């Protein structure tokens with residue numbers, strides 16, 4: 568847990584603070600890194616900024632920021648110095664605070680170029696030995712990252728390290744740029760960073776979660792993320808906890824906007840090697856319901872790059888957007904032509920952008936054939952394989 572925490576805390580924690588001052592109970596002092604997107608920045612543009620504002624408004628408080636960059640000594644200079652009473656975005660399992668209910672769960676992601684067709688979903692994939700793999704590192708110690716530990720245990724060394732700390736020269740998105748520039752073949756990146764910067768990449772990237780826990784090294788890759796509250800602030804803790812429940816839908820929308828890949832709760836998670844956000848299903852005995860045509864297979868990939876975060880993994884639908892399996896079925900209103908038109912034009916006023924800058928007609932056709940195959944129950948949830956590929 569410790570190592571995982573260090574990585575997340577350095578790279579991924581924004582801080583939210585509530586001044587426990589009886590004179591000014593309405594001031595929620597937020598400690599945040601001034602330059603740590605997608606989490607926070609000094610313009611308040613990160614998702615932790617946005618969630619902090621949401622909670623403060625719900626509690627009738629006002630946010631005031633205390634900015635401090637994420638470096639060693641961060642805790643000491645912020646919450647321990649009582650500059651803030653509340654920390655946002657800490658992984659559950661860390662002691663030293665009262666912790667709230669989780670407001671999201673994400674996992675580390677394998678990130679690669681869609682056009683490389685790698686589809687790596689397991690730490691035991693033999694191809695990992697031949698690929699150039701980038702990881703974020705803590706400080707100067709390359710061995711100090713969870714991925715380095717899991718891969719090292721499998722004899723895979725010589726990873727390309729990218730700094731976790733933000734400075735003018737070291738940007739956290741350098742690892743994503745490394746993929747676009749072919750400096751590395753594969754990156755292993757904490758979900759929110761992968762989702763946010765991956766989306767901005769000039770070349771389409773695909774994301775696939777690491778296992779919740781790498782059993783062979785007991786390294787966790789999925790984390791519940793909670794708010795940590797200074798132990799003395801019991802009342803504030805309870806209020807924030809309730810607010811998180813009340814604001815669930817809004818928080819989900821903010822996370823979706825920042826393209827944060829979410830993982831299922833641990834109970835529902837699949838076993839190692841099978842990504843937790845996909846329903847485990849294996850190739851078959853009897854009818855193989857993961858056997859996809861080439862177009863359906865491509866469609867599955869595009870869908871899981873661009874559409875899943877609102878329309879749900881495996882086109883299952885979600886709170887944010889309609890279940891497309893239903894939309895394209897005989898009960899739904901979306902014909903093939905209307906599907907193309909809707910995707911090209913978007914439904915701007917309802918929260919879906921136009922996809923015409925990102926997807927061409929052929930790609931949208933492929934997505935349609937994937938969704939249709941799911942709708943007609945020819946394809947099961949999970950990762951399909953190609954009819955054309957010898958597998």
Ligand code: HEC
Pocket residue numbers: 823870873874875876877878887888889891894899900901905906909910914917918919920922926934
């Ligand atoms: C940011 C969230 C979001 C993303 C990402 C997204 N959509 Fe949507 N989509 C929506 C919402 C919200 C609606 C519902 C609009 C409405 O109520 O009319 C919608 C509606 C649709 C509809 C019409 C469904 C119906 O029954 O009316 C289609 C088709 C569709 N989306 C396809 C896609 C495809 C394909 C992608 C990926 C390329 C995608 N969407 C990505 C949010 C999203």
